[in-house]
Amino acid sequence: MPRPWRPIAAAKCCTVEDHVVLGNLSRCRPTRTDFAKKVAEFRRLSSTSTSTTELIRDDEFSQSFGAGLYAFELSELRAITHDFSSNFLLGEGGFGTVHKGFIDDKMRMGLKAQAVAVKLLDVGGLQGHREWLAEVIFLGQFRHPHLVKLIGYCCENEERLLVYEFMPRGSLENHLFRRISISLSWGTRLKIAIGAAKGLAFLHGAEKPVIYRDFKTSNILLDHDFSAKLSDFGLAKMGPEGEDTHVTTRVMGTHGYAAPEYVMTGHLTTKSDVYSYGVVLLELLTGRRAVDKSKPKNEEKLVDWAKPYLTSSRRVRFIMDPKLAGHYSIKGAREVAALSLQCISSHPKDRPRMSTVVEILQGLQHLKDMAVTAASGGGGGGGGWPPIAGRHAISARARLDKKTISTK
Incomplete structure (x- = not known):
């Protein structure tokens, strides 16, 4: 029997959870110098001939942009979503489809058992690799109670996926x-x-x-x-x-x-x-x-x-x-x-x-x-x-009409 999922309360801004490896992320709001440099470097790298797969797997890139995020294998995400079954479909948009999955506490050390939302990039869709990288960069850097939490990503060959906390009440x-x-x-x-x-x-x-x-x-x-x-x-x-x-x-x-x-x-x-x-x-x-x-x-x-x-x-x-x-x-x-x-x-x-x-x-x-x-x-x-207010006015008018009729 699958373990019942219970929603986890969002952590407060700037709270570091011991079970998550957050790398160099010590503040909710990186300084202008740190973050601006990282984004500038991302723009430079993503515009070169370097493949996205090589870029995302590069240790320096992972430390700069993916600190605190887990790198999942495609086979793992297939398993937790039952091969991206339509029965687990949460929604779809310009990016692709989003499926519900369940991570147990054995998948990654320190990662809690929880329901997740897995976003699968439609390679031929309206949004592409740069948008996927933008998600990794922004949500990999920022933590706030009113921003959805990005747990990790997957990058294998042409496949691009993102793993978020599951939001039980939808949009x-x-x-x-x-x-x-x-x-x-x-x-x-x-x-x-x-x-x-x-x-x-x-x-x-x-x-x-x-x-x-x-x-x-x-x-x-x-x-x-x-x-x-x-x-x-x-x-x-x-x-x-x-x-x-x-x-x-x-x-x-x-x-x-x-x-x-x-x-x-x-x-x-x-x-x-x-x-x-x-x-x-x-x-x-x-x-x-x-x-x-x-x-x-x-x-x-x-x-x-x-x-x-x-x-x-x-x-x-x-x-x-x-x-x-x-x-x-x-x-x-x-x-x-x-x-x-x-x-x-x-x-x-x-x-x-x-x-x-x-x-x-x-x-x-x-x-x-x-x-x-x-x-x-x-x-x-x-x-x-x-x-x-209109309904009250109609009700009042009806009472007035009734009174008029009764006096005739």
Whole structure:
């Protein structure tokens, strides 16, 4: 019988676990000099004729980029996923497929028995070797409670795989948009928003800032207690150096989340991530996707549809997710709406820092001014449309009509 898996609580930032060989990783945030040199060397090496297999197996490379990571054999990963069986499929994307596996405590000395997620690179897919190396570099260097933990990698011939901690509740995307899922409560949505914001704030606040570049609901994974962790660092970029104000790069990411100035010019900054975060905040508020082709033409793009409602605190209730059934803080919803409006500003300088976003959201956690209380009969998970205030208005109108009829 396989051993039952129990989720392991995330270690706090900068905590070194004795059972993991972390090599030279002694800080959560490497200094600018150390990390910048390593990334520069990576870019140089990966652009030369040196094969990726030779590069990743090089001792110096492993010490610089893979410190603290385990190098797995392909046969081992085949075994723990039952040869990448479709029965163990967790998801798939531009990178390839992700399968669930279980590592026992005999596979590597010091490695705990645990469930893992094994990402298998589709060699002919949209993302390639450089994205795989980027994951090894960034997640091999950084440790934080709100970044998914990379346990190890595999590099054999043309095969490229990554092994992560398993996140039992899957992605935020699935919880928000799958009809079969139970609706997330207001408090849980706020908790997820704060956790994701902390992850971005950590990256942006590093000595050498990291631009995530692909912030979206499918890349926000949830632990057993709905703690949010950022995943998929294949598109991450180092921030501008010296007097540079931005990084110029080809436009990549996901339609609907990318900042307008980045799409138009290719100029990438940390404020590009802030815009994407604002879009996700809107998704949490409304229960709508960033882009939904099933909606009428003028409602397809969430930002364009929602913006007019965000400028007035009285209108916010008309765009709240019906699945909340009115069970949300009125003041909290208004504050989140106002914050999302700042984040999606067309002027990058007007967007707040992620550290400020964290501070604002944390101040909303204990608000109790719910739009509907359990006693008022507004419970249930499905809700409906119009919003709760609209339903009360209809009920009041019905009572008035009944009174009028009885007096005739």
